[in-house]
Amino acid sequence: MADSTAAPSLFIPLILGTPRQGRKSEHAARFVFEQVKKRAGVESEWIDVRELPLRFDDAGEQIKDAKFSETMKRADALILVVPEYNHGYPGLLKHALDSNLEEYIHKAVGICGVSAGPFGGARVIENLLPVMRELGLVVTSTDVNFGNIAKIFGETGELKDENFVRRVSSFLDELIWMARVLRHGRENIPPA
Amino acid sequence: MADSTAAPSLFIPLILGTPRQGRKSEHAARFVFEQVKKRAGVESEWIDVRELPLRFDDAGEQIKDAKFSETMKRADALILVVPEYNHGYPGLLKHALDSNLEEYIHKAVGICGVSAGPFGGARVIENLLPVMRELGLVVTSTDVNFGNIAKIFGETGELKDENFVRRVSSFLDELIWMARVLRHGRENIPPA
Amino acid sequence: MADSTAAPSLFIPLILGTPRQGRKSEHAARFVFEQVKKRAGVESEWIDVRELPLRFDDAGEQIKDAKFSETMKRADALILVVPEYNHGYPGLLKHALDSNLEEYIHKAVGICGVSAGPFGGARVIENLLPVMRELGLVVTSTDVNFGNIAKIFGETGELKDENFVRRVSSFLDELIWMARVLRHGRENIPPA
Amino acid sequence: MADSTAAPSLFIPLILGTPRQGRKSEHAARFVFEQVKKRAGVESEWIDVRELPLRFDDAGEQIKDAKFSETMKRADALILVVPEYNHGYPGLLKHALDSNLEEYIHKAVGICGVSAGPFGGARVIENLLPVMRELGLVVTSTDVNFGNIAKIFGETGELKDENFVRRVSSFLDELIWMARVLRHGRENIPPA
Numbered sequence: 001m002a003d004s005t006a007a008p009s010l011f012i013p014l015i016l017g018t019p020r021q022g023r024k025s026e027h028a029a030r031f032v033f034e035q036v037k038k039r040a041g042v043e044s045e046w047i048d049v050r051e052l053p054l055r056f057d058d059a060g061e062q063i064k065d066a067k068f069s070e071t072m073k074r075a076d077a078l079i080l081v082v083p084e085y086n087h088g089y090p091g092l093l094k095h096a097l098d099s100n101l102e103e104y105i106h107k108a109v110g111i112c113g114v115s116a117g118p119f120g121g122a123r124v125i126e127n128l129l130p131v132m133r134e135l136g137l138v139v140t141s142t143d144v145n146f147g148n149i150a151k152i153f154g155e156t157g158e159l160k161d162e163n164f165v166r167r168v169s170s171f172l173d174e175l176i177w178m179a180r181v182l183r184h185g186r187e188n189i190p191p192a
Numbered sequence: 193m194a195d196s197t198a199a200p201s202l203f204i205p206l207i208l209g210t211p212r213q214g215r216k217s218e219h220a221a222r223f224v225f226e227q228v229k230k231r232a233g234v235e236s237e238w239i240d241v242r243e244l245p246l247r248f249d250d251a252g253e254q255i256k257d258a259k260f261s262e263t264m265k266r267a268d269a270l271i272l273v274v275p276e277y278n279h280g281y282p283g284l285l286k287h288a289l290d291s292n293l294e295e296y297i298h299k300a301v302g303i304c305g306v307s308a309g310p311f312g313g314a315r316v317i318e319n320l321l322p323v324m325r326e327l328g329l330v331v332t333s334t335d336v337n338f339g340n341i342a343k344i345f346g347e348t349g350e351l352k353d354e355n356f357v358r359r360v361s362s363f364l365d366e367l368i369w370m371a372r373v374l375r376h377g378r379e380n381i382p383p384a
Numbered sequence: 385m386a387d388s389t390a391a392p393s394l395f396i397p398l399i400l401g402t403p404r405q406g407r408k409s410e411h412a413a414r415f416v417f418e419q420v421k422k423r424a425g426v427e428s429e430w431i432d433v434r435e436l437p438l439r440f441d442d443a444g445e446q447i448k449d450a451k452f453s454e455t456m457k458r459a460d461a462l463i464l465v466v467p468e469y470n471h472g473y474p475g476l477l478k479h480a481l482d483s484n485l486e487e488y489i490h491k492a493v494g495i496c497g498v499s500a501g502p503f504g505g506a507r508v509i510e511n512l513l514p515v516m517r518e519l520g521l522v523v524t525s526t527d528v529n530f531g532n533i534a535k536i537f538g539e540t541g542e543l544k545d546e547n548f549v550r551r552v553s554s555f556l557d558e559l560i561w562m563a564r565v566l567r568h569g570r571e572n573i574p575p576a
Numbered sequence: 577m578a579d580s581t582a583a584p585s586l587f588i589p590l591i592l593g594t595p596r597q598g599r600k601s602e603h604a605a606r607f608v609f610e611q612v613k614k615r616a617g618v619e620s621e622w623i624d625v626r627e628l629p630l631r632f633d634d635a636g637e638q639i640k641d642a643k644f645s646e647t648m649k650r651a652d653a654l655i656l657v658v659p660e661y662n663h664g665y666p667g668l669l670k671h672a673l674d675s676n677l678e679e680y681i682h683k684a685v686g687i688c689g690v691s692a693g694p695f696g697g698a699r700v701i702e703n704l705l706p707v708m709r710e711l712g713l714v715v716t717s718t719d720v721n722f723g724n725i726a727k728i729f730g731e732t733g734e735l736k737d738e739n740f741v742r743r744v745s746s747f748l749d750e751l752i753w754m755a756r757v758l759r760h761g762r763e764n765i766p767p768a
Contacts, residue, residue, distance in 0.1 A: 020635040039384075056632060059596040059666055087510065087706040089664075090635055091671030098661050118531075122506045123706060126471065129321040130663040130703055138330050147502075176384035181377030185369070189376065192231075192368035212443040248440055251404040251474055277482050279702065280473075280515040282443055287475030310723075314695045318663065318702050319514055322507060323472040339694075423768075513705040522714050560768035561761070568765065569757030576615075576752035 010042045010179050013071055014079040017093035019050035025114040027153035028146045029081035032112055035168045036079065042176060044079075045071060049092045056095075064099045072103035077179035078137070083114040084124035089131075097135065105136030106186050110175035112144040112168075120145025138182060142174040202234045202371050205263055206271040209285035211242035217306040219345035220338045221273035224304055227360045228271065234368060236271075237263060241284045248287070256291045264295035269371035270329070275306040276316035281323075289327065297328030298378050302367035304336040304360075312337025330374060334366040394426045394563050397455055398463040401477035403434035409498040411537035412530045413465035416496055419552045420463065426560060428463075429455060433476045440479070448483045456487035461563035462521070467498040468508035473515075481519065489520030490570050494559035496528040496552075504529025522566060526558040586618045586755050589647055590655040593669035595626035601690040603729035604722045605657035608688055611744045612655065618752060620655075621647060625668045632671070640675045648679035653755035654713070659690040660700035665707075673711065681712030682762050686751035688720040688744075696721025714758060718750040 014036065016029040029046075036044045047068070055063045072078075082089060109132055113121020125143055132139045144167050146152055152161045159165070206228065208221040221238075228236045239260070247255045264270075274281060301324055305313020317335055324331045336359050338344055344353045351357070398420065400413040413430075420428045431452070439447045456462075466473060493516055497505020509527055516523045528551050530536055536545045543549070590612065592605040605622075612620045623644070631639045648654075658665060685708055689697020701719055708715045720743050722728055728737045735741070 018635055019633055021633070021638065050633065054632070056630070056668060057595055057597070057626065059594055059668065060661065062597060085636065085670075085674050086677075087710040088670060088704075091667040091669065091674065092632060092635065093667070094661070094664060094670060095667030098667065101662075119503045119506045119529075122503045123510055126322045126507055126510050127703065127706055128664075129325060130318050130699060133321060133331060133333050134663040136333050139325060141325050141328055145503075173384040177377070177381060180381050180384070181373060184376060184381065185373030189369060189372050192365040192372070210443055211441055213441070213446060242441065246440070248438070248476060249403055249405070249434065251402055251476065252469065254405060277444065277478070278485075278515050279518040280478060280512075283475040283477070283479030283482065284440060284443065285475070286469070286472060286478060290469050290475065293470075311695045311698045311721075314698045315514060315702055318699055319511065320472075322511055323470050326471040337695075510706045513709060514702045517705060517715060517717050520717050523709060525709050525712055557768040561765060564765050564768070565757060565761030568760060569753070573753060573756050573760065576749040576756070 010076045010176065010183070011074050012036060012042055012077045012079060012175070012179060013045040013047055013075050014081065015047045015049065017049055017080055017082040018090040019092055020083070023083065024149040024153065025081055025083045027157040028112060028114050028149065030157055031159055031164070032079060032081060032168055036172055039172060039176065047071065049096050052096055054092070054096055059095065060098050061101060068096070069100050069103055072100045075107060076183050077108035077110070077175055079110050079112065079175065081112045081114065082121060082124055082128070084121040087123040088127045089124050094131070097131070101135065106182050107137055108140060108175055108178040108182055109137040110140045110171055112146060112171070114146040114149050116149060118147045120147030138178060140174045140178050142171050144168055144171045202268045202368065202375065203266050204228060204234055204269045204271060204367070204371060205237040205239055205267050206273065207239045207241065207285070209241055209272055209274040210282040211284055212275070215275065216341040216345065217273055217275045219349040220304060220306050220341065222349055223351060223356070224271060224273060224360055228364055231364060231368065239263065241288050244288055246284070246288055251287065252290055253293060260288070261292050261295055264292045267299060268375050269300035269302070269367055271302050271304065271367065273304045273306065274313060274316055274320070276313040279315040280319045281316050286323070293327065298374050299329055300332060300367055300370040300374055301329040302332045302363055304338060304363070306338040306341050308341060310339045312339030330370060332366045332370050334363050336360055336363045394460045394560065394567065395458050396420060396426055396461045396463060396559070396563060397429040397431055397459050398465065399431045399433065401433055401464055401466040402474040403476055404467070407467065408533045408537065409465055409467045411541040412496060412498050412533065414541055415543055415548070416463060416465060416552055420556055423556060423560065431455065433480050436480055438476070438480055443479065444482055445485060452480070453484050453487055456484045459491060460567050461492035461494070461559055463494050463496065463559065465496045465498065466505060466508055466512070468505040471507040472511045473508050478515070485519065490566050491521055492524060492559055492562040492566055493521040494524045494555055496530060496555070498530040498533050500533060502531045504531030522562060524558045524562050526555050528552055528555045586652045586752065586759065587650050588612060588618055588653045588655060588751070588755060589621040589623055589651050590657065591623045591625065593625055593656055593658040594666040595668055596659070599659065600725040600729065601657055601659045603733040604688060604690050604725065606733055607735055607740070608655060608657060608744055612748055615748060615752065623647065625672050628672055630668070630672055635671065636674050637677060644672070645676050645679055648676045651683060652759050653684035653686070653751055655686050655688065655751065657688045657690065658697060658700055658704070660697040663699045664703045665700050670707070677711065682758050683713055684716060684751055684754040684758055685713040686716045686747055688722060688747070690722040690725050692725060694723045696723030714754060716750045716754050718747050720744055720747045
């Protein structure tokens with residue numbers, strides 16, 4: 001139909017950025033994943049850095065995993081759910097991201113920061129900005145900050161703070177818009 | 193003609209980001225300004241933070257200058273030419289940029305770093321990233337680094353290192369592409 | 385007495401980092417200033433960037449103000465009280481700080497971030513780190529984050545959240561310790 | 577002797593921060609390691625993130641390796657030799673560093689950046705600053721930037737650019753001074 005060609009389905013995988021045992025960020029990631037899958041015209045995929053078949057005796061594009069790389073190539077945008085470790089990003093997330101490069105160019109990324117304390121990963125988001133840019137990704141300006149994470153989700157991951165429905169919705173609005181804009185650009189606007 | 197409506201003229205002002213007397217960054221800025229004006233379908237405007245009618249007894253949107261604000265509103269993208277001062281940005285550039293907000297949203301910005309030393313403002317560009325994002329600007333990933341500035345331009349501003357013709361050209365290619373993409377988005381792609 | 389020579393009085397001026405009219409950060413700054421002055425063996429001084437005789441037609445050491453420079457030279461440590469503007473530092477604070485350089489070397493600095501929102505300037509503190517380091521200052525690792533500033537102080541500046549007595553106390557403990565350590569180093573430990 | 581007790585031997589291990597096969601940064605690390613071992617009153621130890629017995633199914637202090645942790649505890653300062661990957665730090669370096677915390681507090685760290693391009697890891701150093709601070713480390717202000725690394729060392733690691741003898745010497749001067757100052761503080765200056 002004309003409608004579906006005018007607005008083709010977007011592919012926006014979500015990456016849970018830590019292998020930490022007992023990670024509370026998994027609750028946040030599962031919640032955001034449910035929300036993005038509800039969006040019309042958006043497909044997603046769950047990626048857990050703990051499950052990626054990473055090698056640790058090398059780094060960069062040499063350790064590229066074919067399946068992960070294919071997913072990044074197909075993606076129109078990424079969602080990163082990232083706990084803050086010492087004001088920086090989890091090492092294994094970076095190790096995984098560094099394994100690709102051209103796959104990311106001119107795509108959007110939205111970041112959800114997670115922390116046990118009140119600032120919701122505000123600092124890890126800042127710390128990721130230069131990396132995202134160098135990978136060719138455009139970081140949207142509407143983050144979600146899951147601060148005091150233990151108060152937002154219960155033991156089994158049920159949402160206890162309804163404000164996050166609205167916050168994730170705004171986050172997805174901005175990410176989907178930017179994903180559409182950049183996809184149109186990649187497909188239709190020639191290099192200057 | 194159909195062609196010109198398909199690709200309307202872009203407005204990309206350039207901001208020279210320091211009032212410092214004897215600033216070498218003015219040579220870099222004038223060179224980039226000449227190059228951007230040569231591009232078909234692009235208009236530019238020279239903005240010098242030294243000339244802006246800024247007030248210094250207040251900060252933020254309260255000191256908004258109507259003309260500067262109107263220029264930011266009309267802009268499709270910005271070029272910042274910024275010397276690195278102590279690994280950060282010049283104060284008066286930030287003072288000026290903070291006077292606007294909505295004017296910048298969903299527009300592109302390309303940054304040219306300038307330094308007396310060899311790294312060409314690589315660090316001030318990193319330092320600007322969180323600010324640019326919060327202003328709603330998308331920083332392109334192709335910078336120009338004018339390092340050892342005194343070797344690149346002569347006393348009267350003449351270019352001595354021809355490599356920068358090509359570098360500025362790549363920088364403008366990327367900026368113009370991103371400006372077109374975001375303009376198409378602002379004008380044609382509805383909020384998600 | 386032997387004791388007082390063993391622990392000479394420290395000089396720790398406080399800089400309020402914005403000229404913004406109606407600035408709430410002044411409440412935070414006044415509160416921290418009262419607390420630091422109560423410390424035994426510590427002298428302080430109030431510095432307001434709005435009151436500094438800065439010139440705006442130049443930048444860097446060329447605009448050095450003799451009195452400000454003398455104060456920085458005498459200082460053993462600095463306290464910065466800094467609102468977050470667009471995830472970065474206020475321009476006039478940077479303009480003032482850039483006017484000195486050798487005066488800061490091997491001294492301590494503690495940063496109090498201020499914001500209207502919940503994160504208490506967490507991001508401006510990150511944004512200041514490269515600048516502080518290049519100035520030769522050692523940023524302590526215990527910040528104060530005055531988030532939701534309008535809830536912490538009343539209209540006339542009275543403290544409404546007593547938690548900040550303890551937080552500022554820990555902040556000062558760390559800053560004073562680092563100031564003593566670095567002063568001992570400057571005065572007694574020869575270059576390697 | 578009185579002299580040796582007055583200036584006890586410093587322990588300054590060096591960490592090579594990437595497991596990448598064919599890493600050129602190993603040449604830089606070996607060179608810096610030779611230089612630091614020549615310093616009177618300084619002991620060092622070679623730590624290679626590729627050799628650390630890290631676990632990758634968890635993160636943070638849960639994966640603490642007893643030997644690495646003991647080394648960090650004994651250290652007065654650290655030297656990090658870090659290649660820049662996409663303007664950020666290698667993931668495995670961060671994964672290793674995050675496994676300790678109290679071990680680092682009030683110690684010095686000096687950073688040597690490495691890159692294939694001309695900027696010598698200038699950007700990864702900025703990216704590490706918030707992490708170092710949160711770990712309680714004081715980053716010295718004199719870096720070494722090994723840019724265009726392939727021109728600085730030959731195939732077998734021999735130094736081809738003698739300027740780096742002097743640069744590493746200045747770097748070590750500053751690091752050793754700060755290590756002495758902080759050690760004196762840890763051992764002799766009580767909390768405020």
